Amino acid sequence: MCYHIRASIRPVRKVRSKMSKLFFRLLPAALSYLVLRVCLTLARLLSDGRGPLDGAVIYILAAGLGYAAAIYLLRRLCTHDTDAAEFQPEIIAEGAAIDGDGTAAAAGTVQGAADVCVPAGDGAAAEAVRGELDRRGERDEHRQQGERKHPARLLPRCLILTAAATVLLLLLSYLCSLLPGGNYSPAEQTSLASGARMSLPFAALLLRSAVFPAVCEEMYYRRSLSDAIASVGAGRFTACICAALLFAVSHTGGGVSSALLAGISSLILSALRTCSKSIACPIAAHLIYNSAVLIAANI
Known part of the structure; x- marks a missing residue:
């Protein structure tokens, strides 16, 4: 009977050992995310009370350093193998x-x-x-x-995938705006995500709330963070889910609708990167979406 008890406990111990190893391997990813959140908070504090252009420049520089530090930590602390992860x-x-x-x-x-x-x-x-x-x-x-x-061979497929993902993001944004609970608008999510105020001149607002987040968020969440999580043995699907959850947490300032929109959008952009095998397509879709909601809010 003792033999049967040991045999039944052995698989549980193996699973527990694998989970503990995976947990410790994911600690560098969690550390990089915390560093990024602290840097973004400091960037908002430094840019508050400044002029429109000065605030945008200070925020972009400070937040850019935060993204660079977070990506550097992922590359140094995680077993980063882009080919094996991709x-x-x-x-x-x-x-x-x-x-x-x-x-x-x-x-x-x-x-x-x-x-x-x-x-x-x-x-x-x-x-x-x-x-x-x-x-x-x-x-x-x-x-x-x-x-x-001949990279031009991939251009039609990338354009079609990017256009389809952008349409899905805009449709999802509209559906989330219809959810009960709070006065949510698609432009509010973008402005809150970057800490920008809608009173900024449009050029500075576009740079701060559309271009900068599209490039940096895709490079961190959909590329560096996802690849780092996948490379430690979590798998590509689990990496996309974790990146989506962290991306949703970073957009909770706009309420439940904003977090839901960010989480599902992250899954769409991760699928776009996997299908297109390029980070440029998610960046383009994210940039078009951010620009569209900002233009719609300022018309």
Whole structure:
């Protein structure tokens, strides 16, 4: 009976050990987020009471240093592997390979981001798997070389994905504005997220509340933070969820509607980055959305 009790407890201990290791690996990401929030708060305090242009410049410089420090901490403290985080290993084939003595040995063939594990043996099954892997590797290499040499091939797809994501963000913003609880407007979320006042001149307001947040937030939340969380073993999906939760927490100043909009928008932008394989598309969609709500609020 004691043996059965130990056998039932052993999986629980393994899960607990994995969770504790993952928790400690995620501490650098939490530290970088806290550093970012402190720097953004100091940036707002330094920019308050200044002139329109002076306040915008001071806020951008101070907040930019905060984003740079947070990204630096992620790169230094986390096992940051962009390729491994961006492209997860894919199981290509699982079969039986015939070894030299003629006995069947089960072998799995896994193609990762860095290397390929090929089943050993001289049998027909092993040769077929090797040939299929070689052909797929050549096709992937030719495709990647073609995309690097001819980036214009990706432009139509990126434009379509960016336009679709922008429309979804604007529609989501409108739906969130209809939710009960508080007088929420789409422009209020953008201004509160950057600490800007709507009385600023439009050029300074656009730079401070549209351009700067779009670039810095995407570089931190959708790129550095997501890749850092995924690289410690949490997985890409968990990384997107964590980034969305932290992004929603940073937008709680506008109320529940603002936090809900920020969280769902983060998931949309993360999906856009995954589908387009570029951070430029989420930046463009975020920039267009911020600019649209600011222009609509100032017409």
